[in-house]
Amino acid sequence: MTEPAYPLWGAPPESALLASRDRATGELVFPTLPDASPLSGAHETVPVATVGEVYSFTVIHPSAKSGESPYALGYVDLPGPVRIFGRLVGSARPAIGQRYAAQADERFGYVFTAVDTAA
Amino acid sequence: MQDIHILGGAMTRFGRHPGVLAPELAQQAILKAIDDAGVAKADIQAVYCANVLGGMILGQLVVRDLCFQGIPVYNVENACASGATGVHLARHALLAQQYDTVLVFGIEQLTALGGGTIPLQRNDHKTELYAKAGMVLPAVYAMRGTRFLHERQAKREDLAAIAVKNRHNGALNEYAQQRSETTIEEVLASRTIADPLTLLQCCPSQVDGAAAVVLSTRPGKAAKPVKVLSSVVVSGIREEARDDILDAEITARAARQAYEQAGVGPADVDVVELHDAFTIAELLYYEALQLCSRGDAVALLKSGATQLGGRVPVNPSGGLLAKGHPLGATGVAQMVEVMWHLQERAGARQVPGARIGLTQCTGGGIAGVDHAASSVHLLGV
Numbered sequence: 001m002t003e004p005a006y007p008l009w010g011a012p013p014e015s016a017l018l019a020s021r022d023r024a025t026g027e028l029v030f031p032t033l034p035d036a037s038p039l040s041g042a043h044e045t046v047p048v049a050t051v052g053e054v055y056s057f058t059v060i061h062p063s064a065k066s067g068e069s070p071y072a073l074g075y076v077d078l079p080g081p082v083r084i085f086g087r088l089v090g091s092a093r094p095a096i097g098q099r100y101a102a103q104a105d106e107r108f109g110y111v112f113t114a115v116d117t118a119a
Numbered sequence: 120m121q122d123i124h125i126l127g128g129a130m131t132r133f134g135r136h137p138g139v140l141a142p143e144l145a146q147q148a149i150l151k152a153i154d155d156a157g158v159a160k161a162d163i164q165a166v167y168c169a170n171v172l173g174g175m176i177l178g179q180l181v182v183r184d185l186c187f188q189g190i191p192v193y194n195v196e197n198a199c200a201s202g203a204t205g206v207h208l209a210r211h212a213l214l215a216q217q218y219d220t221v222l223v224f225g226i227e228q229l230t231a232l233g234g235g236t237i238p239l240q241r242n243d244h245k246t247e248l249y250a251k252a253g254m255v256l257p258a259v260y261a262m263r264g265t266r267f268l269h270e271r272q273a274k275r276e277d278l279a280a281i282a283v284k285n286r287h288n289g290a291l292n293e294y295a296q297q298r299s300e301t302t303i304e305e306v307l308a309s310r311t312i313a314d315p316l317t318l319l320q321c322c323p324s325q326v327d328g329a330a331a332v333v334l335s336t337r338p339g340k341a342a343k344p345v346k347v348l349s350s351v352v353v354s355g356i357r358e359e360a361r362d363d364i365l366d367a368e369i370t371a372r373a374a375r376q377a378y379e380q381a382g383v384g385p386a387d388v389d390v391v392e393l394h395d396a397f398t399i400a401e402l403l404y405y406e407a408l409q410l411c412s413r414g415d416a417v418a419l420l421k422s423g424a425t426q427l428g429g430r431v432p433v434n435p436s437g438g439l440l441a442k443g444h445p446l447g448a449t450g451v452a453q454m455v456e457v458m459w460h461l462q463e464r465a466g467a468r469q470v471p472g473a474r475i476g477l478t479q480c481t482g483g484g485i486a487g488v489d490h491a492a493s494s495v496h497l498l499g500v
Binding site: 074087 | 133158233244245248249251252253254258261262263265266267310311312313314315316358360361362364486
């Protein structure tokens with residue numbers, strides 16, 4: 001993945017997804033605003049808590065000829081508050097309210113992985 | 120305020136038109152609309168072309184051979200709300216007395232895209248990031264569907280019932296692409312696109328179509344002149360972290376403004392053409408348009424009120440689910456359909472005694488908003 005114009009992840013060791021926090025209102029914006037944005041001056045970059053709950057999801061079924069397997073997408077509600085959309089991995093089928101954690105990903109930048117996977 | 124009238128309108132069949140380019144298709148609708156309006160070509164003083172994916176100056180390309188003598192041509196794009204936005208802007212010009220008679224048409228050729236879902240507007244970090252993860256419009260609606268089933272304890276059959284209703288209506292509509300009925304079982308058994316939405320719960324994508332209306336400050340010669348009672352366009356408010364995705368807020372806002380502007384309420388509406396791009400959308404819009412209270416969408420559907428023959432038929436044309444959704448044409452086609460009902464010209468689909476109709480369409484394709492654009496119109500005789 002090419003280097004994005006804005007930081008997606010904070011530096012190790014406490015790597016976390018980053019958001020832009022409006023200094024005046026406290027509202028969080030994801031992904032972070034790039035430096036080029038005239039709005040960035042009114043925001044500060046803050047880490048987002050790693051674990052949140054699924055607010056809603058869907059399972060995409062790619063067409064047979066694509067050869068791709070079904071995959072889950074969803075909104076994860078994280079403390080902040082902030083709601084982030086992304087791939088949901090690590091569970092056969094997500095459920096609303098299930099806990100997922102942000103994880104770095106080579107292809108997408110980040111995915112959410114199920115925290116409480118059934119045995 | 121000056122009354123604004125729809126003097127006439129027309130649409131092409133929505134579907135595949137092999138070998139027909141956008142200009143020819145649009146011209147078919149335009150010439151029929153001008154004839155229906157009982158005006159001469161020379162009476163048209165400006166042209167509004169609603170289109171999303173057809174490229175620059177499409178309006179001028181369409182009208183070049185119609186020889187309108189260099190009148191202003193405006194190209195309007197608001198995603199799926201383009202057609203209604205075109206009518207909205209035309210109305211402004213008529214109210215300002217810049218013109219007395221104008222043409223608005225919508226045209227789209229989705230078959231030129233080769234199938235698949237409508238592309239998002241990716242010139243944006245957030246939309247690009249989400250699109251890369253897999254965000255497509257069916258996924259956005261599907262997540263509303265998942266949440267709806269969860270919060271309302273609704274069943275998948277309730278979603279499928281919307282498709283059954285609208286496909287029944289489409290079977291009565293010679294302009295619809297899908298002209299056959301379907302069943303709950305067939306809808307649920309069709310291929311899953313984005314769970315819980317199956318193929319027959321998504322509006323068809325291989326469809327071309329055009330629709331046109333002539334608007335005027337004059338009532339024209341029709342026995343029942345159709346008036347634009349109100350016209351509203353709004354844009355999306357940036358989503359907040361704990362938004363309720365079952366609250367179609369942009370449409371609710373547009374509808375409140377439209378009712379207020381027209382001085383009518385939802386109980387006064389006799390017929391509705393709304394944006395059923397996916398089955399879940401129609402259920403959410405029942406509530407956003409105040410056809411029922413919050414939480415009562417499934418009850419309204421089950422009561423039969425929104426079927427043909429019910430208290431407030433919704434999508435008598437078959438909606439986007441049966442007609443298909445040629446993006447730029449949809450908003451104008453909804454108004455043509457409502458016009459037909461108000462003038463008792465809707466044939467087998469006729470809603471008897473219809474006097475006030477509502478049209479609604481929404482445009483999406485960027486992340487971070489409910490939708491980017493929503494437009495609601497109230498028409499009346």
